[in-house]
Amino acid sequence: MKYFTIAELCKSETADQLGIDNRCKKEHVVNMTALVDNVLDPLREAYGKPITVNSGFRCPALNKAVKGSVTSDHMNGCAADITGGSLKENKRLFYLIQELGLPFDQLIDEKHFSWVHVSYRKEGNRGEVKAL
Template identity: 60%
Template structure:
């Protein structure tokens, strides 16, 4: 993990506010490391500028607290919501991932308010592209 830390992939102001322990399981930690190795670090290399992780790992209690999907990949350490600071820059991140990197899901969230990207190492990545 060259550009991202486990701390930033697990930080959550909601967890802090609610007193939720958002420590990932060993399996989720391994998946987060795979996400960084295969998607986030290469993306940062291509993009050439800082990328912020808004939401990475979410334990089940945190995921429920933020209204996440019941089977969210965030709970397995397979997903991150990222931003480069603006919708224009987030669209660039989206396109770099779509055109150059392996991914399971790539979601344009709220007209590029942020980008959701996931990567799985336990099965074939679907390359599913969505806009929500």
Template identity: 60%
Template sequence: MKYFTMKELAKSSTADKLGIDNTPTSEASVALSNLVTHVLDPLREMYGKAITVNSGYRCPKLNASVGGAKNSQHMRGEAADITAGSREENKKLFELIRDNLPFDQLIEYNYKWIHVSYSSMHDNRSEILHLNH
């Protein structure tokens, strides 16, 4: 984990506000490390500039509090929502991931942010979704 820390992958202002302990389980920590090793660190290398993690690991209570999907990969430590600060830059991140890196799901929300997941538990689907959210 060269560019990202476990702390930033588990940080949540919602968890802080609601007093939720969002400490990753040991399984989620391994999954987060794999996400960083296979996707986020290589992406940061290619992009050459800082990338912000808006949401990484979410414990089940936090995931419910933010309205996350009931089977969200965030709860397993397999997903992160990231941004480079603008829609134009987020589109670049999306294209770098799509064209160069392994992923399970890659979702863009009108390029407001990018959701990327990676699984070591099964074959990655390389599923791409475009959502107007």
């Protein structure tokens, strides 16, 4: 983990505002570390500038509060919503992940590149690309 921290991946303004305890467990740390090591750090290295994590780990209460999927990889520490700071930069991140051949389970253009969702599992990555 060179460019990202566990604290950054667990930080949530929504959780803070709603008084939700979004602390992660050891198994979540293992999954977040794998996400960073296999996707986020290599992406940041190639991108050459900071990437912001809008949403990483979500406990079930936080996931419900943000109306996340009941099967969201965020709850396992396997997903992050990221941004380069603009629609143009988010689009660049989306395609760079694919160009680099980084492993992922899901890569989603969220709301016309308002942010990019990327998930990584230690086993069984589907390489699914879609837009929502």
